[in-house]
Amino acid sequence: MLISSLSIINFNEMDWFKKILTIILLGFVIWAGFLLFAGKFKETGRRFLYQDIGADQLYGGDLFEYLGVDKFKERIRKFPFQNAPLIMAADIIMQGDSFFYSRLDSVPFPEYFEKITGQKVFYQYDLGHDSTPTRYLEDIGYQKGEAKFFIYETIERMSARRALSFKPNFSGENDGSVVAASTPTLGSRVVNFLFDQIDVEYFIKNNFIFRPIGLWFKNKAFVWLGDIDSDNPVYLNNPAMLFGEGDIAFGNNKIKFNFIGEMADNIAQEAKIVKDRYNLTLVYLIIPNKFSIYGESAVGGKKYDDFIPKLQEALKDRGVKYLDIYRVFDEYHQQHPSEMLYYAGDNHYTPLGKELVSKELISAGIGLK
Amino acid sequence: MLFNSLFFLFIFFPLVTGFYYLLPHKFRWGWLLLASCYFYMSFIPSYILILFLTITIDYFAGLFIERSADRKKRYFLILSIVSNLGLLFIFKYFDFFNVNLSALAGILHWNYSLKSLALILPIGLSFHTFQSLSYVIEVYRNNQKAEHNFGIFSLYVMFYPQLMAGPIERPQHLLHQFREEHYFDVERFLSGLRLIIWGLFKKVVIADRVSVFVNQIFNHPPDYTGAHFVLATFFFAFQIYCDFSGYSDMARGLARTIGFELMINFRAPYFSRSVSEFWRRWHISLSTWFRDYVYIPLGGNRVSNFRWQYNLFITFLLSGLWHGANWTYLVWGGLNGFYLLFSIWTNKLRLNIANSLRLSGTLFQKIYQTLITFLLISLTWIFFRAKSLEEVQYILGQIFTDGYKLKSLSPFINQYHHSVLIALSAISLLILADYFVADDKRLDRLRQTPWPIQIIAYAVIIFLIMLLGRFANKQFIYYQF
Numbered sequence: 072m073l074i075s076s077l078s079i080i081n082f083n084e085m086d087w088f089k090k091i092l093t094i095i096l097l098g099f100v101i102w103a104g105f106l107l108f109a110g111k112f113k114e115t116g117r118r119f120l121y122q123d124i125g126a127d128q129l130y131g132g133d134l135f136e137y138l139g140v141d142k143f144k145e146r147i148r149k150f151p152f153q154n155a156p157l158i159m160a161a162d163i164i165m166q167g168d169s170f171f172y173s174r175l176d177s178v179p180f181p182e183y184f185e186k187i188t189g190q191k192v193f194y195q196y197d198l199g200h201d202s203t204p205t206r207y208l209e210d211i212g213y214q215k216g217e218a219k220f221f222i223y224e225t226i227e228r229m230s231a232r233r234a235l236s237f238k239p240n241f242s243g244e245n246d247g248s249v250v251a252a253s254t255p256t257l258g259s260r261v262v263n264f265l266f267d268q269i270d271v272e273y274f275i276k277n278n279f280i281f282r283p284i285g286l287w288f289k290n291k292a293f294v295w296l297g298d299i300d301s302d303n304p305v306y307l308n309n310p311a312m313l314f315g316e317g318d319i320a321f322g323n324n325k326i327k328f329n330f331i332g333e334m335a336d337n338i339a340q341e342a343k344i345v346k347d348r349y350n351l352t353l354v355y356l357i358i359p360n361k362f363s364i365y366g367e368s369a370v371g372g373k374k375y376d377d378f379i380p381k382l383q384e385a386l387k388d389r390g391v392k393y394l395d396i397y398r399v400f401d402e403y404h405q406q407h408p409s410e411m412l413y414y415a416g417d418n419h420y421t422p423l424g425k426e427l428v429s430k431e432l433i434s435a436g437i438g439l440k
Numbered sequence: 441m442l443f444n445s446l447f448f449l450f451i452f453f454p455l456v457t458g459f460y461y462l463l464p465h466k467f468r469w470g471w472l473l474l475a476s477c478y479f480y481m482s483f484i485p486s487y488i489l490i491l492f493l494t495i496t497i498d499y500f501a502g503l504f505i506e507r508s509a510d511r512k513k514r515y516f517l518i519l520s521i522v523s524n525l526g527l528l529f530i531f532k533y534f535d536f537f538n539v540n541l542s543a544l545a546g547i548l549h550w551n552y553s554l555k556s557l558a559l560i561l562p563i564g565l566s567f568h569t570f571q572s573l574s575y576v577i578e579v580y581r582n583n584q585k586a587e588h589n590f591g592i593f594s595l596y597v598m599f600y601p602q603l604m605a606g607p608i609e610r611p612q613h614l615l616h617q618f619r620e621e622h623y624f625d626v627e628r629f630l631s632g633l634r635l636i637i638w639g640l641f642k643k644v645v646i647a648d649r650v651s652v653f654v655n656q657i658f659n660h661p662p663d664y665t666g667a668h669f670v671l672a673t674f675f676f677a678f679q680i681y682c683d684f685s686g687y688s689d690m691a692r693g694l695a696r697t698i699g700f701e702l703m704i705n706f707r708a709p710y711f712s713r714s715v716s717e718f719w720r721r722w723h724i725s726l727s728t729w730f731r732d733y734v735y736i737p738l739g740g741n742r743v744s745n746f747r748w749q750y751n752l753f754i755t756f757l758l759s760g761l762w763h764g765a766n767w768t769y770l771v772w773g774g775l776n777g778f779y780l781l782f783s784i785w786t787n788k789l790r791l792n793i794a795n796s797l798r799l800s801g802t803l804f805q806k807i808y809q810t811l812i813t814f815l816l817i818s819l820t821w822i823f824f825r826a827k828s829l830e831e832v833q834y835i836l837g838q839i840f841t842d843g844y845k846l847k848s849l850s851p852f853i854n855q856y857h858h859s860v861l862i863a864l865s866a867i868s869l870l871i872l873a874d875y876f877v878a879d880d881k882r883l884d885r886l887r888q889t890p891w892p893i894q895i896i897a898y899a900v901i902i903f904l905i906m907l908l909g910r911f912a913n914k915q916f917i918y919y920q921f
Contacts, residue, residue: 089626096629100458103451110451266482268447275446288906297858298908319855323656325663373851 106278110271111264120274121282130175132416134313138299139289143306143313143416150174158211161193163437164351166207167224170358170419177422180224184429203237204345204353213349220437221351226418227360227379227397228321234334237341307369312415314369318362327378335385342391354437355386355393358420358428361413364400399431400424441482443690444643446911452479453694456600460698465621469592472618472698476600480563487562490527491598497523498572499593502579506586513580520576524569531559532566536765564604566762570729572597575611577733584611592618601694605687607705607725614702622699634898635693638873641901642686644909646866650675651683653856653863658825661834666843668852669822669835676825677818678867681710684723708878710817710871713809715779718817726762730755749784753777763824768832772823779816862908 085093109116132145151174158164163184165171171180171194181192195211202210204223225233255263275281292298299306299313306313321327342353357379366372379397386393400412412424420428441448456475463471481488501520505513535556545552575596578584587593596615602608657664657672664672688705695702705725712718719727738751753774760773783790791800799805826832842848853860876886889897 085626092626092630093624097458099454103454103458107451107455262485265478266485268441268445268482271451272446275450284906292907296862296908298862299858300910320656323663323855324660326660373855 106275107271109278110274113270116270116274116278119278121277121279132313132414133418134315135416138313138416139286140293140299140313141286141290142293142311145414145416147175147414147417150176150178158193158213159216160191161219162190163192163220163222164208164213165192165194165222165224166202166204167194167222167356168226168229170226171224173419173425175414175417175419175421177425180425180428183425184432187429188433203233204341205348208345208349208351215349218350218352220354221345221349222354222356222432222437224356224358226358227363228315228317230357230382231327231330231334234337235330237337307365307372310409310411310415312361312365312369312413314362314366314372315418318360318366318418321360321378322362322366322373322376325376328381331378331382331385334382335389335391338386339389339391352392354432354435355391356396356428356432357382357393359397359400361418363397364404364412394428394431394435396428396431399427403427441479443687443694444640444648444911449640457697461624468622469595469618472600473591473595473598476595476598476603479600480598480603483563484560490531490562490565491568494524494527494569494572495590495594495597498576498597499587499590501576502586502593503588505576505579517576517580521573524573524576528565528569530557531561533761533765534559567606567608568597568603570608570726570762571602571606574608574729574733575615578611584615587611587615599695599700601691601700602702605684605691606723607688607691607703608729609702609725614700617700620699625699628699629697632693632696632698634894635689635696637693637898637901637905639686639689639691639693640909641866641905642682642689642870644911645905646863646870647679647683647686648910648912649859649866649908650679650863653852653860654679654825657852658835661831661838664838664852665845665848666838666841667845667848669839670843671849671852673818673822673825673839675863676821677710677814678870680821680824681706682870708874710814711810711874711878712813713806714783714813715776715816716783718813719776719780726759730759730762734758749781752780756780767829768823768826771829771832772820775820775823779820866904866908 109119130145130147130149132143132147135144165181165184167180173179177183178186179194181194184190185192193211195207204221208221276285300316338353338355342355345351345353359379360366362369362372363375363379367374379395383393383395383397403410404412410423411421412427413420441452443449452475456472460468460471477488480491498520501516504516508516535558538554538556542552542554544550575584575587575593579586587596592615595618596609596611597603599609599614654672654676657668658676661669685706692702692704703725705723707721707724709718709721712721735751735755738754739747740751741748743751754777756773756777757770758773760769760771760776763769763772794800794805822835823832826835876882
C-alpha cells in the first residue's frame with residue numbers, strides 16, 4: 072500500500088532537478104524523525120550532541136553558552152559541591168542566589184568562607200527566586216538558639232523583585248506558599264511526553280550538525296555587523312565582556328527608585344522577625360550587577376544610576392545591617408581596571424570578586440570567632 | 441507550538457507534510473486532523489474540549505439547518521450564533537464587562553458583586569469561532585451544503601496552518617479542498633516554501649528584532665520622552681505588520697505545500713493611499729468577514745446616508761472589540777471608523793483642492809497620500825499597543841510636546857545602534873518587496889523573474905534569517921486574539 076501510494080509523487084516522470092529536490096525533501100523527513108527520536112530518548116540523543124566544551128571539560132560561561140560569540144568565550148573550571156554541616160551546628164547561616172552557589176574556578180562562596188574563617192556555614196543550593204529568610208528558616212526547621220548571623224545575599228537585578236515579594240508571616244504557620252511537590256500521575260507523564268518540546272528543542276539547537284552551524288552564524292553576525300542579540304545588545308570590547316539581558320533592563324529601569332522605601336521597609340521587617348523569632352541578625356548583602364560596575368565603558372552602556380547606594384541609605388535609616396559590596400567592587404575596579412571581578416562570558420563574579428566579598432564580611436566582624 | 445519554533449520548523453512541518461504525501465488519499469484528512477489536534481494541544485491540551493464543543497454545536501447546527509424549513513432554520517442559526525458568541529464572551533469579554541459594570545455600579549451606588557472569572561483565553565478562539573460561524577451562516581444562506589463528515593468539518597475549523605490566527609476562511613473556499621486529492625507538485629511545493637521563508641523572515645528578522653525596542657519603550661512609559669514614543673510607534677507599525685502578515689504568509693505557504701490554497705490576508709497595506717484602501721489590504725479575511733456578516737446585514741450602503749455611516753462606524757467598533765476586551769481596542773476601532781467617516785465628509789473638498797493645485801494623479805499626490813495614511817494608521821497603533829487609555833493619553837501628550845526632540849534619542853540609539861540599523865535595513869527590504877506586491881502588474885513581472893535569480897534571492901533570505909533571525913520563540917501577537 073505504501074509503495075503504491077508513493078507513486079503519488081510521480082518520481083519517474085520528473086526531470087533530474089525535481090528528482091534531486093524530491094530526494095532532498097525526503098531526507099528532511101527522515102532527519103525530522105531522527106531529531107524527534109533523539110530529543111525524546113535522551114540516552115540516544117546525548118551521543119549526537121555537539122561537544123563544544125572540549126576534552127578538558129572547561130565551561131564557556133552562561134552568557135557565552137547563550138550568545139555563542141567566541142570573542143567572549145571563557146575557559147572556566149567548575150568545582151564540585153561539598154556537604155554543608157548540620158543546621159544547628161553551624162556558626163553562620165547563609166541564603167543566597169546563584170552568586171553564592173557559583174563554583175566557577177573556585178568552591179561555592181559559603182564553602183570558601185568556611186575555609187578562610189574556620190567557621191561552620193550552613194546553606195542550601197536549591198532556593199527559589201522568591202524564597203524569603205523566614206520561609207527559608209521554616210523550611211530548614213531552624214530552632215531559636217544562640218545569637219548568630221544570617222547572611223542574605225541577592226544579585227542587584229533581582230533585589231527589587233525579591234524584597235517586594237517578602238510577605239512576613241507573623242503567625243509562624245505555613246501560609247500555604249510552600250507546597251510539597253506531588254508525584255506526577257501516569258496521565259500527566261503521558262501528556263508531558265507527548266507535548267513537552269523543551270528537550271527536543273534543546274536537541275535541535277545543540278546536535279552535532281546544527282550547533283556548529285548556529286555558532287558560525289552567530290560569530291559572523293557579530294564580526295560583520297556587531298550584532299549579538301537584540302535582548303543583549305551591550306558589550307565591552309576591551310576587556311571583552313558580555314552583559315546579561317536582566318542587567319541591562321535593570322540598568323534602564325527608572326521605576327525601581329519608586330520602590331526603594333517599600334523594599335527597605337520589607338527588608339527591615341524581615342530582619343526584625345528573624346531576630347525576634349530565631350535570634351539571628353540579618354545581614355543584607357547585595358551583589359552589584361556586572362553592568363553597574365563595567366557598564367559605563369561598554370558599547371551602548373551608561374553611567375551607573377546609584378541604585379545600590381540609594382537602597383543602602385534607606386536600609387541605614389531603618390537600622391538594617393548591610394554590606395556595601397558595590398563600594399568595594401567599584402573602588403577596586405577604579406584602582407585595578409585590568410583585574411576582572413566578573414567573567415567575560417558569564418554573569419557571575421570571578422574568584423577575585425568572591426574574595427573581596429568575603430574580606431568585606433570579615434572586616435564587618437562576621438566570621439571572626 | 442509556534443510557526444517560528446525549531447520544533448515546528450524541523451520536526452512538525454516535515455513529518456506532517458512528508459506523511460501527508462506518503463499516505464493514501466483516504467487517510468489524509470484523518471492524518472491532518474490528528475496533526476491539527478496535536479498542534480492545538482501543544483498549548484493547553486485540555487482546551488481542545490472547548491474547541492470540540494464549538495465544532496459539535498456547529499456541525500449539528502449545519503445539518504439541522506439544511507434539513508429544516510425557514511423558521512426552524514432560523515432557530516438553529518440563532519442557537520449556533522448564541523453558543524459561539526457565548527463561549528467567546530465567557531472567555532474573552534466577561535471580565536471586561538464585569539469590571540466596567542462593577543465600576544458603574546459603584547458610581548450609581550448599586551449593589552453589584554459578581555466576581556471576575558480570570559480564565560485563560562484559549563489561543564486563537566476569536567479566529568476559529570468566526571470561521572465556524574461563517575460555515576453555519578453560509579449553510580443558512582444556502583451558499584454551502586452542510587458537511588456530513590464530522591471529521592472533515594472538524595478539520596475545516598481546526599486546519600493547523602490557519603487554526604491560531606487565520607486567515608479566517610469561508611466554507612465555499614476551503615471545505616471542498618479537503619476532499620480533493622493533492623499530488624506532490626514540485627512547483628507548488630516550492631511556491632509554498634517561498635511563502636514560508638518570506639513569512640519567517642518578516643517574523644524573526646524584523647518583528648522579533650524591533651519588538652525589543654518597542655517593548656522597552658512601551659513597557660516603561662515614564663522612562664521615555666515623546667521622541668522615543670515616535671520611534672517606538674514607527675517600529676510597532678512594522679512589528680505588528682511583519683508579525684501578523686508573516687504568520688499569514690507562513691500559514692498560506694504551509695497549506696500550499698500540501699496542496700491547499702488559503703486566501704490572501706495582506707496586500708502591502710502600507711502602500712495604501714487612503715484608510716479605506718488600507719482596510720482592503722490589511723487583515724482582508726477579517727475585514728471581509730465583518731463586511732459579509734455585519735456590515736451588509738445591517739444594510740450596508742443601500743440605506744439612508746446617516747444609516748450607512750452608522751453601519752460603517754458600528755462595524756469598525758465591533759472589529760475593535762473583536763481584537764480584545766479593552767477600551768483601547770474599542771477606541772482603536774472607533775478611530776478607524778472615524779477616519780473613514782471623515783474621508784467621506786471631506787471627499788469633495790479634498791478633490792477640489794487637489795484639482796485646483798493640479799495635483800490629481802501626480803506622483804507627488806501618491807506619495808503624500810501614502811505617507812499621510814501611514815501616519816494616521818500609525819497613530820491608531822498607539823491605542824492598539826498601550827495597556828490603557830490613561831497610558832495612551834500620557835504617550836500622546838509626550839509625542840505632541842517633545843516628539844520632535846530627536847536629540848533625546850541618542851542614548852537609546854547608542855545602546856541598540858547595530859540592531860536599529862539592521863532593523864531599518866530589513867524594513868527597507870520589506871518596503872521594496874511590498875512595492876511589487878502592491879501592484880498586480882509589478883507582481884506579475886516579479887513572478888516572471890528567471891528561476892536561478894529567484895533561487896539566489898531566496899538563498900540570500902535564508903542566509904539572512906540564519907544570520908540575523910531571533911529564535912527565542914516569541915509568540916505571534918495575533919495568537920492572543
